[in-house]
Structures are given as C-alpha cells and as structure tokens.
Amino acid sequence: xxxxxxxxxxxxxxxxxxxxxxxxxxxxxxxxxxxxxxxxxxxxxxxxxxxxxxxxxxxxxxxxxxxxxxxxxxxxxxxxxxxxxxxxxxxxxxxxxxxxxxxxxxxxxxxxxxxxxxxxxxxxxxxxxxxxxxxxxxxxxxxxxxxxxxxxxxxxxxxxxxxxxxxxxxxxxxxxxxxxxxxxxxxxxxxxxxxxxxxxxxxx
Amino acid sequence: xxxxxxxxxxxxxxxxxxxxxxxxxxxxxxxxxxxxxxxxxxxxxxxxxxxxxxxxxxxxxxxxxxxxxxxxxxxxxxxxxxxxxxxxxxxxxxxxxxxxxxxxxxxxxxxxxxxxxxxxxxxxxxxxxxxxxxxxxxxxxxxxxxxxxxxxxxxxxxxxxxxxxxxxxxxxxxxxxxxxxxxxxxxxxxxxxxxxxxxxxxxx
Numbered sequence: 586x587x588x589x590x591x592x593x594x595x596x597x598x599x600x601x602x603x604x605x606x607x608x609x610x611x612x613x614x615x616x617x618x619x620x621x622x623x624x625x626x627x628x629x630x631x632x633x634x635x636x637x638x639x640x641x642x643x644x645x646x647x648x649x650x651x652x653x654x655x656x657x658x659x660x661x662x663x664x665x666x667x668x669x670x671x672x673x674x675x676x677x678x679x680x681x682x683x684x685x686x687x688x689x690x691x692x693x694x695x696x697x698x699x700x701x702x703x704x705x706x707x708x709x710x711x712x713x714x715x716x717x718x719x720x721x722x723x724x725x726x727x728x729x730x731x732x733x734x735x736x737x738x739x740x741x742x743x744x745x746x747x748x749x750x751x752x753x754x755x756x757x758x759x760x761x762x763x764x765x766x767x768x769x770x771x772x773x774x775x776x777x778x779x780x781x782x783x784x785x786x787x788x789x
Numbered sequence: 790x791x792x793x794x795x796x797x798x799x800x801x802x803x804x805x806x807x808x809x810x811x812x813x814x815x816x817x818x819x820x821x822x823x824x825x826x827x828x829x830x831x832x833x834x835x836x837x838x839x840x841x842x843x844x845x846x847x848x849x850x851x852x853x854x855x856x857x858x859x860x861x862x863x864x865x866x867x868x869x870x871x872x873x874x875x876x877x878x879x880x881x882x883x884x885x886x887x888x889x890x891x892x893x894x895x896x897x898x899x900x901x902x903x904x905x906x907x908x909x910x911x912x913x914x915x916x917x918x919x920x921x922x923x924x925x926x927x928x929x930x931x932x933x934x935x936x937x938x939x940x941x942x943x944x945x946x947x948x949x950x951x952x953x954x955x956x957x958x959x960x961x962x963x964x965x966x967x968x969x970x971x972x973x974x975x976x977x978x979x980x981x982x983x984x985x986x987x988x989x990x991x992x993x
Contacts, residue, residue, distance in 0.1 A: 592910070593940035595901055596952075600835045601916055601939040602810055602843050603867055603954065604961045604970045630834020631804045632846045635928040639806050640844060642836045663807055666974060673980040697799055706796070712805055720924075722933070724839040729926070735805040736797035748800075750807065750963045756974055757808045757961050759954045763974040766808045770870060770960055770967040776877040 604757035604764060605630070609672055610641060611660040611693070611703045611711070612652040621693040621703040623685045624649040625676030627758040628725060629661065637732040639714065642725035648680040653728065657716040658699045662708035665754040669763060672756070698733035709753040710737040808961035808968060810834070813876050814845060815864040815897070815907045815915075816856040825897040825907040827889045828853040829880030831962040832929060833865065841936040843918065846929035852884040857906075857932065861920040864900045866912035869958040873967060876960070902937035913957040914941040 606629050613621040628642035639661070643650045653659045664672045671689040678685065686693050686703075693703035696713045704711040714730040721727075741749050755766040772778075772786055810833050817825040832846035843865070847854045857863045868876045875893040882889065890897050890907075897907035900917045908915040918934040925931075945953050959970040976982075976990055 592943050593915075594943060594946065596939050596941055598841050598936050599939050600838060600841050600843070600936065601867075601914060601941075602812070602833060602835055602865060603914075603957075604808060604959050605810055605835060606806055606808060608806070628835045628837070629806060630836075630844060631806055631809060631832045632834075632844060632931050633832070633926040633929045634804060636926075637802050637804050638926055639804070640834060640836060640931075661806060663805075669974055670980045673975060673978065677978050677981050710805060710807075711797075720933075722837040722840075722842055725837045727836050727844075727933075729924075729931075732802050732804065735800050735803050737800055737805075739796050739798060742798065748964065750966070751968070753807075755808050755963065755968075757970050758977075759959065759970065760952065762954070762976045764955070764959075765971045765974050766961050766963065767969045767971050770873055770969050771877060772966045773962075774877065774881050776874045777881050 601760060603759040607672060607756055607758040607763060608664055609662040609668070609675055609705060609708070610649060611662060611705060612649050612656065613701045613703055614652045614656050615701055617655065619652055620684060621686055622649055622652060622680035623675040623705070624680070625672050626661070632729060638717070638729060639712070639732055640727055640729050642722070642727050644725055650726065653716060654719065656701050658702045659714050659730070660696045660699065660702050660704045660711045661714060662705040662711040663753065664756050665709050666756060666765065667754070668707060669756055673763070697736060704736065708738070709741060710735065805964060807963040811876060811960055811962040811967060812868055813866040813872070813879055813909060813912070814853060815866060815909060816853050816860065817905045817907055818856045818860050819905055821859065823856055824888060825890055826853055826856060826884035827879040827909070828884070829876050830865070836933060842921070842933060843916070843936055844931055844933050846926070846931050848929055854930065857920060858923065860905050862903045862906045863918050864903065864906050864908040864915045865918060866909040866915040867957065868960050869913050870960060870969065871958070872911060873960055877967070901940060908940065912942070913945060914939065
C-alpha cells in the first residue's frame with residue numbers, strides 16, 4: 586500500500602475541497618436603512634434534502650454578516666461567466682464603502698418568499714433562503730438556512746420544460762481560481778442505468 | 790423592478806445550488822470488522838478557514854453514516870473524469886452489499902493523520918478529516934469536520950511547485966448531472982488587480 590502513499594505530497598491542512606460554488610449572496614436591511622448588498626460566497630454547500638437546506642459561512646467582520654444575522658434572510662445568486670467579474674468584485678470590496686449593485690450596473694429585484702433580501706436580475710437563477718441556525722466555528726460563522734424557493738431565468742428553459750444548465754456557463758471555485766463549468770459528463774446513476782435509460786437520457 | 794421578476798420561473802424549494810462538489814468519502818472501522826468503504830458525496834462544502842473545516846451531509850440509513858459516526862474520521866477524495874464512473878457507482882450501491890474498492894479496482898491507502906479511514910490511491914487529491922460535531926437536520930445529518938491534512942498526487946505538481954488543477958479534469962454536480970470543470974476564468978481578486986499583478990498571473 587505504501588507505494589501509493591509515496592505518490593502524494595502533503596500540502597498542509599487547507600480548504601482544498603474542489604470544485605466548490607462561487608455565488609453572490611444578496612441581502613438588505615431596509616428597517617435599519619441598510620441598502621441592498623452583495624457578497625461573494627464560496628464557503629457554501631447543500632446540507633439537507635428534506636427539508637431542502639444549504640449553508641453559507643461568513644466572517645463576523647463582513648458587512649453582510651450583520652445584515653443577515655439581523656434580517657435572517659438572503660438570496661444566493663448563481664454565477665455564470667457573464668457575471669464573473671462582478672462576482673469577483675463583490676468578494677473584495679465592502680458594501681460599507683460602495684453600493685455594489687450601482688457600481689456593477691446590476692439590478693436588485695424582489696425575491697419570492699423573502700421580505701427584504703434582493704436577488705440579482707441578471708443572474709441565471711437564484712435561491713430564496715431563510716436562516717435557521719448560526720454556529721460559530723472560528724474565522725467564519727456557519728449559517729444553516731432553509732431553501733424556500735428557487736427561481737430560474739426564463740431564457741434557460743427548453744421546449745420540453747427542462748433547464749439548460751450548460752447554457753448558464755457556470756463558474757466554480759478551485760483553490761483560488763474560478764474555473765469554467767462545461768459539458769455534461771454523466772447523470773446521477775448512469776453507471777448502473779439500463780441501456781434503455783441511457784438511450785432515453787442521451788436522446789434528450 | 791417587476792419587469793425583471795417576471796423573467797424568472799419558480800421551480801419550487803429544491804437543492805439547486807450549483808455547481809457543487811461530487812467527491813468520494815472514504816471510511817472504515819476495522820475495530821468492528823467493517824472494511825474500507827466509499828460513498829459519493831455532493832452535499833459537501835467548506836465551512837471555515839481558520840481552523841480549516843468542511844461539512845458533509847449523509848442520510849442516517851447509509852452504511853458510511855454508521856462508520857464515521859463510530860470512528861469520527863473520513864477522507865474526501867477529489868474526482869476527475871477518470872474516476873467519474875466509479876464515483877457515480879459509489880453513490881448508488883451500498884457498502885453493505887458490495888466491496889466497492891474491489892468492485893471498482895481501486896486501491897485503499899492510509900491517509901495522513903487518520904488511523905482507519907482509507908484514501909483512494911487513484912484520486913488526484915484527498916483531504917484527511919476528523920469529525921467535530923454532528924447536527925441532525927432532517928433527511929440528512931450534517932458532519933462538521935476539521936481538515937487535518939491535504940495530499941495531492943505528485944503528477945499534478947508543476948516545476949514551479951504550483952498545482953495544475955486543470956489537469957485533474959475535475960467533475961462538478963449541477964442539478965442531477967455531472968459536469969466537466971475546465972479552464973481558468975480568473976483568479977480571486979482579478980477584478981481589482983493591478984496591471985502588473987495581472988501580467989504576472991497570466992505569465993504563470
């Protein structure tokens with residue numbers, strides 16, 4: 586067994602899970618006069634199917650941390666190549682200093698099921714989320730949230746009603762870099778699917 | 790604002806965060822005579838930078854749930870196209886019925902910092918993880934874990950010491966499908982980088 590171990594190099598205890606999402610979180614707190622803001626999130630993941638839940642992790646010092654701690658709601662906006670530069674900008678500039686929607690020419694729209702958190706009109710899709718629990722972990726607090734609704738831009742629906750995610754030109758995050766997400770490699774269960782099922786899926 | 794909202798269709802409360810990882814979790818419990826096992830995990834994400842932590846969510850009924858609840862350790866093995874079919878298989882077959890390492894011709898190797906959980910010798914990289922907390926959410930339990938070490942296969946190191954993640958041909962998970970992760974779109978901070986920094990990065 587050791588011969589294989591020797592073929593690896595240890596690079597230290599680091600956040601190397603790859604690929605991971607890189608999305609824009611939308612929030613606002615109009616009751617406290619805090620305008621719509623966006624922050625880039627790569628520390629995010631699905632955590633439960635029933636109920637549908639996800640997590641995002643945010644540093645306490647971030648402007649958005651205070652907003653969603655107070656309002657308990659946010660949107661997660663998927664990011665394709667068209668929004669890539671805006672997404673990067675939202676990760677390195679603070680909403681305390683700049684109105685990111687205005688600076689980036691993005692449009693804040695209401696999100697289904699939420700009262701304050703805006704979605705990004707230009708996003709290919711977004712999830713409406715409500716915070717259920719906050720857990721302190723260290724540099725980041727973990728927000729566990731229910732997914733209340735998912736909205737997908739009209740232009741990605743195909744005639745048969747399915748969604749063309751390939752056309753979204755999504756971006757992923759891999760060790761400090763954004764990488765393009767492209768063509769389909771397979772579908773869940775394809776390795777054990779019957780020839781009939783494979784033919785049906787490939788015909789789609 | 791409404792004109793934009795009307796350009797979205799609501800598809801319900803579903804786990805649509807995209808792209809997300811699709812990796813193989815390795816575990817074993819030799820003290821209880823349970824052989825090395827692999828399970829595919831898409832419900833995973835980074836949750837903290839300091840300390841470096843990640844989460845995985847697993848249904849209580851799964852074989853691996855019992856193993857890592859008992860041993861408190863696992864590996865997460867990154868998955869490229871070469872391992873795609875094996876990864877899919879590990880998500881639809883149970884380790885109670887089949888020895889997945891054997892069935893798939895994969896090699897279990899020891900993982901740094903762990904005593905029992907195996908890594909996959911053929912993986913491009915793997916993370917050694919120790920469970921810190923388990924939170925019941927519904928269909929899935931959330932395992933919060935420290936990342937203890939990261940091991941990257943020798944063949945992905947370039948002469949300058951950097952890692953060529955593009956060569957890993959990683960796969961992502963998007964709404965029931967595996968999608969290829971490809972070329973670099975940008976690096977964290979590129980939208981505000983100086984011309985000098987941009988030139989330096991592009992020269993790499």
